[in-house]
Amino acid sequence: MxxxxxxxxxxxxxxxxxxxxxxxxxxxxxxxxSYPAFSFYVFVDLTMGATALLSYRxxxxxxxxxxxIAWGTHGMVLFARALAVAEVCRHVLxxxxxxxxxxxxxxxxxxxxxxxxxxxxxxxxxRLALPSADRGLELSIATVIVxxxxxxxxxxxxxxxxxxxxxxxxxxYSCFAVLNNTLLERLLYDYSVFWNMLGMFTFLASLSxxxxxxRKPQFQPEPGEILLPRGVYQSLTPEINxxxxxxxxxxxxxxxxxxxxx
Amino acid sequence: xxxxxxxxxxxxxxxxxxxIWSLRSPKKQAHSSLDAVGFQGSDRRHATYLSxxxxxxxxxxxxxxxxxxxxxxxxRVRKQRRRxxxxxxxxxxxxxxxLLRLARVIAVLSPEVGAAQEFERLWLGVQFSSHCRMIxxxxxxxxxxxxxxxGLSQMASGFAVRMETxxxxxxxxxxxxxxxxxxxxxxxxxxR
Numbered sequence: 001m002x003x004x005x006x007x008x009x010x011x012x013x014x015x016x017x018x019x020x021x022x023x024x025x026x027x028x029x030x031x032x033x034s035y036p037a038f039s040f041y042v043f044v045d046l047t048m049g050a051t052a053l054l055s056y057r058x059x060x061x062x063x064x065x066x067x068x069i070a071w072g073t074h075g076m077v078l079f080a081r082a083l084a085v086a087e088v089c090r091h092v093l094x095x096x097x098x099x100x101x102x103x104x105x106x107x108x109x110x111x112x113x114x115x116x117x118x119x120x121x122x123x124x125x126x127r128l129a130l131p132s133a134d135r136g137l138e139l140s141i142a143t144v145i146v147x148x149x150x151x152x153x154x155x156x157x158x159x160x161x162x163x164x165x166x167x168x169x170x171x172x173y174s175c176f177a178v179l180n181n182t183l184l185e186r187l188l189y190d191y192s193v194f195w196n197m198l199g200m201f202t203f204l205a206s207l208s209x210x211x212x213x214x215r216k217p218q219f220q221p222e223p224g225e226i227l228l229p230r231g232v233y234q235s236l237t238p239e240i241n242x243x244x245x246x247x248x249x250x251x252x253x254x255x256x257x258x259x260x261x262x
Numbered sequence: 263x264x265x266x267x268x269x270x271x272x273x274x275x276x277x278x279x280x281x282i283w284s285l286r287s288p289k290k291q292a293h294s295s296l297d298a299v300g301f302q303g304s305d306r307r308h309a310t311y312l313s314x315x316x317x318x319x320x321x322x323x324x325x326x327x328x329x330x331x332x333x334x335x336x337x338r339v340r341k342q343r344r345r346x347x348x349x350x351x352x353x354x355x356x357x358x359x360x361l362l363r364l365a366r367v368i369a370v371l372s373p374e375v376g377a378a379q380e381f382e383r384l385w386l387g388v389q390f391s392s393h394c395r396m397i398x399x400x401x402x403x404x405x406x407x408x409x410x411x412x413g414l415s416q417m418a419s420g421f422a423v424r425m426e427t428x429x430x431x432x433x434x435x436x437x438x439x440x441x442x443x444x445x446x447x448x449x450x451x452x453x454r
Contacts (some may be wrong), residue, residue: 096370098374098375104325149285150280153283156366164285178273181275182267182271185267227373228368230371230372233372235370236365246384253301
């Protein structure tokens with residue numbers, strides 16, 4: 001048990017040091033200008049971690065006050081993470097105004113659906129209400145990132161390496177948090193120590209990826225992109241879709257005939 | 263164990279698979295750009311070959327060879343012609359994909375896109391690929407007949423011609439093609 005506690009503390013210290021280093025890097029390389037929400041997230045995570053640690057020291061690890069503070073700070077971190085993920089989404093697609101207008105609505109819808117389903121699917125145990133809500137939010141975040149990257153691939157939009165690294169870090173962390181919370185729900189207290197430790201370990205992995213991605217200064221994208229005239233899409237897209245529809249109809253007509261033939 | 267327990271694991275597994283797939287580098291393709299010249303030329307070339315493909319797949323030739331020559335020769339010729347037909351199908355498919363890419367580029371560079379149009383095209387694209395795959399399987403097994411191929415070819419080339427006409431009507435086809443290609447490169451969009 002002593003070993004587990006030691007590993008937990010060491011991981012906590014390592015994560016905090018990593019966050020301080022990343023924040024310094026963001027400031028020194030002036031990357032906070034390009035990624036203000038991400039910088040805010042790292043800052044919030046660091047300060048909330050310190051707040052939780054302080055509350056454990058004052059009220060003890062098993063006290064109700066410390067529990068409330070820990071989950072309260074976690075909620076704030078999640079909120080900051082959601083902002084950072086929104087920033088990542090904006091970096092990937094917002095330059096393409098038309099597609100972005102479509103994408104953000106779909107992303108919002110996806111996250112709302114996943115969150116609702118996750119909460120409905122949770123075991124309705126009051127002790128697990130917060131981990132269940134946390135899992136729902138993490139699953140929403142992971143879904144948003146994956147849908148965003150699918151959109152980017154579909155439209156052949158290649159995002160910058162930094163943005164993709166941030167997205168991967170968020171997605172992997174959120175996926176792991178979902179699995180971790182699901183196991184916690186099943187195994188309850190037997191798993192709580194490992195739950196905490198594995199969560200910190202995953203965060204360390206994401207933190208390393210982000211630090212590597214942000215090691216160099218990033219340039220802000222040029223505003224005011226030149227887009228095609230409004231009429232181009234309206235005149236060409238229905239034409240393309242009509243042709244595709246006709247093709248599919250023609251192919252569908254062949255199938256029954258072919259089936260009879262063979 | 264409740265089904266929800268497995269649901270979360272399954273969902274995460276699906277997300278991870280999709281994440282890896284979305285980050286994968288796209289396949290290298292023969293035509294690497296959406297230039298107007300390449301766009302114009304290839305469709306017409308494939309359409310011109312249609313009569314040859316028609317002849318290659320006609321059963322009369324094979325029947326003649328089987329009756330006058332040997333069965334082995336007929337089999338060999340059928341195999342070779344099937345290979346040619348498969349290559350032809352690939353070319354038509356490639357043309358179609360190129361046109362789809364052009365449509366996507368137009369969407370990316372447009373200030374407004376219609377959700378219905380985008381989803382319809384996505385769905386039709388999925389249908390087209392699955393149909394092509396099935397025709398390919400049938401062709402490979404020796405079941406497919408000409409109408410399937412000619413239908414595909416006419417559709418793809420007709421589609422290209424109408425697209426060209428539409429672009430020409432805008433009176434800036436060449437400028438648009440150049441603009442598209444350069445915009446793609448400057449914005450990090452990969453013209454494949």
